[in-house]
Amino acid sequence: MKPVCILILLASLCPILAFAQANSLPSQPHLLVRGRADQTVAPDRYRITVELEQKDTAPDIARHRAQADAAMVLSLFKQQHALPETVQASSLSIAPSTRYVEGRQVFEGTAVTRTLAASFTKLLDVRAVLAGLKTSEQVQVSGIEPSYSEETRVRGELKRQAVQQTRVTAANLAKAYGVHLGVLYTISEVAPNFAYGIQAGSWGEADRGVPAPPPPASVVSVSGERALDESESLEAGSITLSENVYAVFLIAQ
Numbered sequence: 001m002k003p004v005c006i007l008i009l010l011a012s013l014c015p016i017l018a019f020a021q022a023n024s025l026p027s028q029p030h031l032l033v034r035g036r037a038d039q040t041v042a043p044d045r046y047r048i049t050v051e052l053e054q055k056d057t058a059p060d061i062a063r064h065r066a067q068a069d070a071a072m073v074l075s076l077f078k079q080q081h082a083l084p085e086t087v088q089a090s091s092l093s094i095a096p097s098t099r100y101v102e103g104r105q106v107f108e109g110t111a112v113t114r115t116l117a118a119s120f121t122k123l124l125d126v127r128a129v130l131a132g133l134k135t136s137e138q139v140q141v142s143g144i145e146p147s148y149s150e151e152t153r154v155r156g157e158l159k160r161q162a163v164q165q166t167r168v169t170a171a172n173l174a175k176a177y178g179v180h181l182g183v184l185y186t187i188s189e190v191a192p193n194f195a196y197g198i199q200a201g202s203w204g205e206a207d208r209g210v211p212a213p214p215p216p217a218s219v220v221s222v223s224g225e226r227a228l229d230e231s232e233s234l235e236a237g238s239i240t241l242s243e244n245v246y247a248v249f250l251i252a253q
Contacts, residue, residue: 025192026185029251031173032192035165037158038242043146046126047086049117050133051142055097059110066092066112069139073116076132080125082118090115119147148239158243163187166247174251182250191246 025032052069056062070089077087097111120126126144135141148154166187174181 025248026250028253029179030185031170031181031249031251033166033169033173033247033249034191035162035167035169035245035247036242037161037165038240039154039158040238040240041148041150041154043237043239044121044149045083045119045147046121046123047117047119047145047147048126048129049115049142049145051140052114052116052138053111054113054138055109055111057109059094059112062110062112063092063094065138066114070114070116073133073139076129077116077118080120080128080132081122082120082125086117086119088115088117115142146237146239148241151241154241155243158241159189159245162243162245163247166245170247170249174249180252182252185248185250187245187247189243189245191244192248 050073052066052073054062054065054069056065074087074089091114093113095111095113097108098105099108100106120129130141133139133141171181
């Protein structure tokens with residue numbers, strides 16, 4: 001093999017070797033610690049998603065009905081101050097629609113579907129959208145998802161706090177055992193998976209696994225014959241953001 005080929009092969013293996021090192025332990029004495037930081041924030045964005053579907057034996061009729069429904073929903077979004085850059089409308093999806101009758105498949109027409117979504121800064125505007133929608137088999141609200149506009153910034157700060165916590169924890173452990181803390185060996189956002197029991201997704205929790213985060217309090221699903229009548233039941237709630245960092249420190253000899 002020519003030298004240049006060897007260099008290319010080694011370069012291609014670098015990402016694999018780096019990943020393997022991040023999930024392996026050194027042979028010398030070490031400390032393995034986790035840093036975690038959390039922050040609860042109030043959502044300031046509310047994203048509503050509406051699913052449209054029209055069926056007819058004449059595809060063009062179904063398409064026109066779906067387009068009319070989409071125009072109505074988009075107009076309602078605009079009236080209630082949806083953030084323009086967040087309004088999304090998927091392309092029309094057209095496919096045969098069938099149903100089973102006495103064990104056999106029966107063609108019932110062409111189904112035209114489309115998904116519309118938009119974000120709002122005020123919960124009051126979301127309630128107004130719900131009040132203005134008349135849901136049915138053809139128009140359904142599939143969900144409302146809250147978010148926080150500064151999430152990226154907050155997560156960056158939480159990550160820094162988690163990193164600092166790994167250093168403090170490692171230093172305290174080393175002091176408790178009467179050893180000197182050495183250099184950092186690896187640090188990763190992914191939980192290691194090692195032979196002695198620490199597996200990805202678990203770190204000291206009672207059930208040996210990190211529980212899934214609870215759904216935000218303001219998530220609502222609406223479908224059926226009508227939109228949400230009791231708008232008071234749609235509350236803002238809160239969102240908890242979490243960051244974990246896993247670090248391996250060598251013990252100085």
